[in-house]
Amino acid sequence: MNESTRRELALPISGMSCASCVAHVEGALRGLPSVSEVVVNLGTNKASLKYDPAVVTLADMRKAVDDVGYGVATAELTLEVRGMTCSSCVSHVEGALLGLEGVSAAVVNLDAATARVTYVPGVVTPRRMRKAVSDVGYEAQERAGGADALDRERQARGDEIRRQGRNLLIAGGAGLVIMIGTFYDMLGPLKAFVPVWLSYKWVIGLMTTPIVFGPGRQFFTNSWRGLKHGVTDMNLLYATGIGAAYGIAVINTLFPKAGFGGEGATFFESAALLTAFIILGRWLEALTRGRTSEAIRKLMKLQPKIARVVRSGVEEEIPADEVEIGDLILVRPGEGVPVDGQVKDGYSAVDESMLTGESLPVEKRAGDTVIGGTLNKTGAFRFEATRVGKDTALAQIIRLVEDAQASKAPIQKLADWVAGHFILGVHVLAVVVFVFWFFFGYRTFFDPNSAFILSPYRLGEIGVFGFSLLLSVTVLVISCPCAVGLATPSAMMAGTGKAAEYGVLFKGAEAIENASKLQVIMFDKTGTLTKGEPSVTDVVVAPGVDESTLMALAGAAEKNSEHPLGEAIVRGAEARGVALRETEAFNSIPGHGVEARVGGREVLLGNRKLMTERQVDFSSLMTDAERLEGEGKTVMFIAADHAPAGLIAVADTLKESSAEAIRRLHKMGFETVMITGDNRRTAEAIARQVGIDRVLAEVLPQDKASEVKQLQALGKKVAMVGDGVNDAPALAQSNVGMAIGSGTDVAKETGDVILIKDDLRDVIVALEVARATMRKVKQNLFWAFIYNTLGIPLAAGLLYPFLALVISPEVAGLMMAISSLTVTLNTLLLKGFRPSVRRGDGMRAESAGPQRMQPAGQPAGD
Amino acid sequence: MDENQEREVARRSAYLYLPISLGAAGLFLLAANLAGGYPVVARIGGTVWVWLLSTIVTMPVITARVKRGLVR
Numbered sequence: 001m002n003e004s005t006r007r008e009l010a011l012p013i014s015g016m017s018c019a020s021c022v023a024h025v026e027g028a029l030r031g032l033p034s035v036s037e038v039v040v041n042l043g044t045n046k047a048s049l050k051y052d053p054a055v056v057t058l059a060d061m062r063k064a065v066d067d068v069g070y071g072v073a074t075a076e077l078t079l080e081v082r083g084m085t086c087s088s089c090v091s092h093v094e095g096a097l098l099g100l101e102g103v104s105a106a107v108v109n110l111d112a113a114t115a116r117v118t119y120v121p122g123v124v125t126p127r128r129m130r131k132a133v134s135d136v137g138y139e140a141q142e143r144a145g146g147a148d149a150l151d152r153e154r155q156a157r158g159d160e161i162r163r164q165g166r167n168l169l170i171a172g173g174a175g176l177v178i179m180i181g182t183f184y185d186m187l188g189p190l191k192a193f194v195p196v197w198l199s200y201k202w203v204i205g206l207m208t209t210p211i212v213f214g215p216g217r218q219f220f221t222n223s224w225r226g227l228k229h230g231v232t233d234m235n236l237l238y239a240t241g242i243g244a245a246y247g248i249a250v251i252n253t254l255f256p257k258a259g260f261g262g263e264g265a266t267f268f269e270s271a272a273l274l275t276a277f278i279i280l281g282r283w284l285e286a287l288t289r290g291r292t293s294e295a296i297r298k299l300m301k302l303q304p305k306i307a308r309v310v311r312s313g314v315e316e317e318i319p320a321d322e323v324e325i326g327d328l329i330l331v332r333p334g335e336g337v338p339v340d341g342q343v344k345d346g347y348s349a350v351d352e353s354m355l356t357g358e359s360l361p362v363e364k365r366a367g368d369t370v371i372g373g374t375l376n377k378t379g380a381f382r383f384e385a386t387r388v389g390k391d392t393a394l395a396q397i398i399r400l401v402e403d404a405q406a407s408k409a410p411i412q413k414l415a416d417w418v419a420g421h422f423i424l425g426v427h428v429l430a431v432v433v434f435v436f437w438f439f440f441g442y443r444t445f446f447d448p449n450s451a452f453i454l455s456p457y458r459l460g461e462i463g464v465f466g467f468s469l470l471l472s473v474t475v476l477v478i479s480c481p482c483a484v485g486l487a488t489p490s491a492m493m494a495g496t497g498k499a500a501e502y503g504v505l506f507k508g509a510e511a512i513e514n515a516s517k518l519q520v521i522m523f524d525k526t527g528t529l530t531k532g533e534p535s536v537t538d539v540v541v542a543p544g545v546d547e548s549t550l551m552a553l554a555g556a557a558e559k560n561s562e563h564p565l566g567e568a569i570v571r572g573a574e575a576r577g578v579a580l581r582e583t584e585a586f587n588s589i590p591g592h593g594v595e596a597r598v599g600g601r602e603v604l605l606g607n608r609k610l611m612t613e614r615q616v617d618f619s620s621l622m623t624d625a626e627r628l629e630g631e632g633k634t635v636m637f638i639a640a641d642h643a644p645a646g647l648i649a650v651a652d653t654l655k656e657s658s659a660e661a662i663r664r665l666h667k668m669g670f671e672t673v674m675i676t677g678d679n680r681r682t683a684e685a686i687a688r689q690v691g692i693d694r695v696l697a698e699v700l701p702q703d704k705a706s707e708v709k710q711l712q713a714l715g716k717k718v719a720m721v722g723d724g725v726n727d728a729p730a731l732a733q734s735n736v737g738m739a740i741g742s743g744t745d746v747a748k749e750t751g752d753v754i755l756i757k758d759d760l761r762d763v764i765v766a767l768e769v770a771r772a773t774m775r776k777v778k779q780n781l782f783w784a785f786i787y788n789t790l791g792i793p794l795a796a797g798l799l800y801p802f803l804a805l806v807i808s809p810e811v812a813g814l815m816m817a818i819s820s821l822t823v824t825l826n827t828l829l830l831k832g833f834r835p836s837v838r839r840g841d842g843m844r845a846e847s848a849g850p851q852r853m854q855p856a857g858q859p860a861g862d
Numbered sequence: 863m864d865e866n867q868e869r870e871v872a873r874r875s876a877y878l879y880l881p882i883s884l885g886a887a888g889l890f891l892l893a894a895n896l897a898g899g900y901p902v903v904a905r906i907g908g909t910v911w912v913w914l915l916s917t918i919v920t921m922p923v924i925t926a927r928v929k930r931g932l933v934r
Contacts, residue, residue: 027926031929067868227918227921227922236918240914240915240918244911424919424922424923427915427918427919428919430915431886431912431915431916431919434908434911434912434915435890435912438894438904438908439893439894439897463901463903463904464900464904465903465904465907465908465911468908469907469911472911472915
């Protein structure tokens with residue numbers, strides 16, 4: 001199959017409620033020709049896949065998903081279309097819209113000059129629709145106030161909450177009345193307030209029927225649609241449970257002598273309350289599930305809807321997604337920055353914390369870049385748009401977080417597989433339980449005085465069939481693996497969202513899982529531990545020369561140099577307030593240094609070899625030179641008029657965060673390694689000062705990956721922290737590649753984790769979030785499985801021979817609702833997580849001492 | 863997979879899972895008769911329940927296999 005013709009797609013799926021739903025949707029999509037790499041995520045309700053549009057269409061995919069009982073969510077949009085004059089215009093516009101992949105319906109109204117479009121979000125965008133319309137000669141614009149992605153998502157969630165809420169109101173309200181009627185005899189003095197007819201079996205039956213066929217109908221229809229296509233899901237467990245309880249109750253009411261237990265074994269209240277509890281679980285799930293994806297919603301909310309564009313000197317407000325590259329945009333105090341760009345004039349401080357996690361507002365003046373979605377605090381400025389639409393940093397970050405949330409961790413694949421196969425296993429178990437109690441258990445252990453757990457209701461005259469069926473149904477209901485399906489994706493969504501809040505982007509759930517298992521953190525040196533920018537650290541002057549004269553001569557000589565060391569000297573001179581004169585003559589001596597004439601003086605600046613060749617005697621300064629070189633610094637010799645003038649030592653500087661990050665990593669139990677192309681002496685000098693455990697020096701860039709491999713061969717899980725460009729092979733080889741300081745152009749970065757800021761402490765944030773997320777996943781799986789592990793034997797009657805107690809189907813339904821709720825609430829606790837570096841537990845203060853000077857790096861090596 | 867193919871899958875699957883589930887139910891009925899002492903309603907009810915559960919177990923497994931076979 002030609003890879004170039006294949007497309008990626010993220011289909012929004014509706015109607016999924018458990019891990020088995022995930023398996024069914026995946027199975028349905030995988031069954032289509034050319035469709036591959038299908039990953040369905042319950043948390044985001046999305047199916048990611050690759051397909052060949054020449055072989056399979058979106059309509060085929062929708063049908064496949066519909067056929068197994070789910071749906072592909074669609075959204076509606078109204079476009080205002082200008083330029084239509086007749087009915088043929090209508091068909092042109094409709095044709096253009098319907099020709100777009102992802103548009104399922106388009107109805108154009110000529111009188112109203114609108115086009116109502118039904119489409120699949122994520123497959124086609126309003127921008128593409130507008131373009132399609134403009135391509136056929138008309139102008140289209142989204143109707144103001146039209147639903148955006150955020151509104152649609154909220155609306156879909158709201159619809160589900162309302163639907164299940166309505167069902168709950170009916171089932172719960174009627175269920176309560178049925179409960180009162182069922183236990184009428186036990187109401188004591190309260191009987192006076194309850195009409196006796198409420199306890200009549202046929203009245204209870206009449207009230208149960210609309211519950212089973214109203215709110216409960218969804219379980220029957222969904223399970224039947226699945227069965228027809230060879231799939232089973234949770235709905236089937238509920239349908240058989242509710243159906244059996246209701247069926248037996250009807251028989252026992254209409255034909256009490258039929259031998260199914262008679263009037264003493266009508267389970268109307270079981271059918272009614274079971275339906276109510278299952279719907280309660282679904283409603284609570286719908287209510288809380290959306291909260292785990294709050295990060296995405298927060299990010300989406302950041303996008304301002306309006307941009308104030310200056311065109312032909314006139315200010316006009318336009319929708320932010322219509323801003324084009326090159327537009328000049330005005331931002332006033334308190335307004336959001338609509339797209340990415342470069343400041344042209346004005347001055348302000350911009351709050352970028354929402355995207356980078358940086359707590360302090362960042363000053364912006366002409367030439368600085370601004371990021372769409374950030375908040376202007378004080379002044380006003382104008383900027384030119386450089387990235388718009390899907391290319392903005394915010395759009396890239398949202399896409400990355402969405403992709404991560406749509407991916408599956410290995411642990412989740414296992415959980416989904418277990419849950420997917422669980423339902424069939426449970427039905428087999430239900431047969432076994434039924435057969436056991438029918439042929440052996442009832443005869444041996446049944447006690448007419450036995451009761452339901454948490455109920456004064458006695459089993460009484462129930463017959464062998466009724467009793468066996470009761471236990472069999474309870475097993476079906478209690479085994480529902482809905483919480484298992486939620487356990488991992490909900491935690492992963494919360495974890496990736498939490499990390500994004502701090503400017504740490506995980507590219508997938510697997511990265512989180514891998515990051516939680518790391519043992520060794522390997523750092524690239526230049527640009528990662530150090531700033532990657534050499535600066536002047538020491539100045540030693542010859543007798544009779546003062547420091548500013550030396551810096552003035554050296555700075556002027558290097559003014560035209562493009563060498564990193566020369567640039568460091570110029571910056572050093574400027575930092576000391578020295579005015580740099582123009583050179584009268586300049587000559588670069590490759591591999592040695594430079595010579596120049598400055599203010600009539602002949603200046604020679606370079607290494608020791610240059611001075612030896614030019615016969616300048618530096619013996620008086622040689623002790624200082626050797627001392628500085630011994631510290632791993634690069635020493636530049638300066639001579640003026642063939643006499644030694646002094647020495648300037650240059651070194652790369654450590655980032656402020658490096659030492660603290662390494663100290664915290666050690667505290668967390670990690671082994672730290674530094675890898676660099678620098679010579680060993682320089683590398684070890686840095687490692688000593690930053691506290692790194694182990695140094696791998698003089699490693700060529702192409703050999704870094706094999707060093708990672710060697711560590712992995714020792715059985716260690718290694719993370720590589722690098723700049724994401726030079727270190728790409730090592731990042732790819734490591735178990736987790738962390739690209740640091742990428743800024744907000746996150747799409748181009750390699751690595752599994754992207755640290756937006758240039759702050760090594762974000763490595764700690766990434767590791768702590770990963771550990772907290774995996775801890776949450778394990779807790780969730782524990783809670784999900786513990787209900788089933790304890791519940792199934794109880795439901796199967798394991799304790800009945802000893803305690804004469806059984807679980808009623810409705811209590812089983814309640815337990816399953818609680819298990820889903822426990823998992824979701826446990827995940828929500830992750831919202832309160834704060835990484836240690838953001839809690840200010842003292843270590844930051846420790847590291848806030850004076851910045852130490854470090855040896856200069858060799859850019860070629862790193 | 864078009865509608866005709868789907869009907870074909872459903873038909874072929876039913877030829878397989880129905881005999882299996884009916885066989886399981888028949889075995890249950892036979893065992894209940896042989897064991898003796900069970901009222902007719904219990905025997906019939908049990909047979910229906912075993913048939914229903916057996917169908918639920920075999921139907922998706924066999925349908926999925928038949929579908930895979932047909933796609934290949």
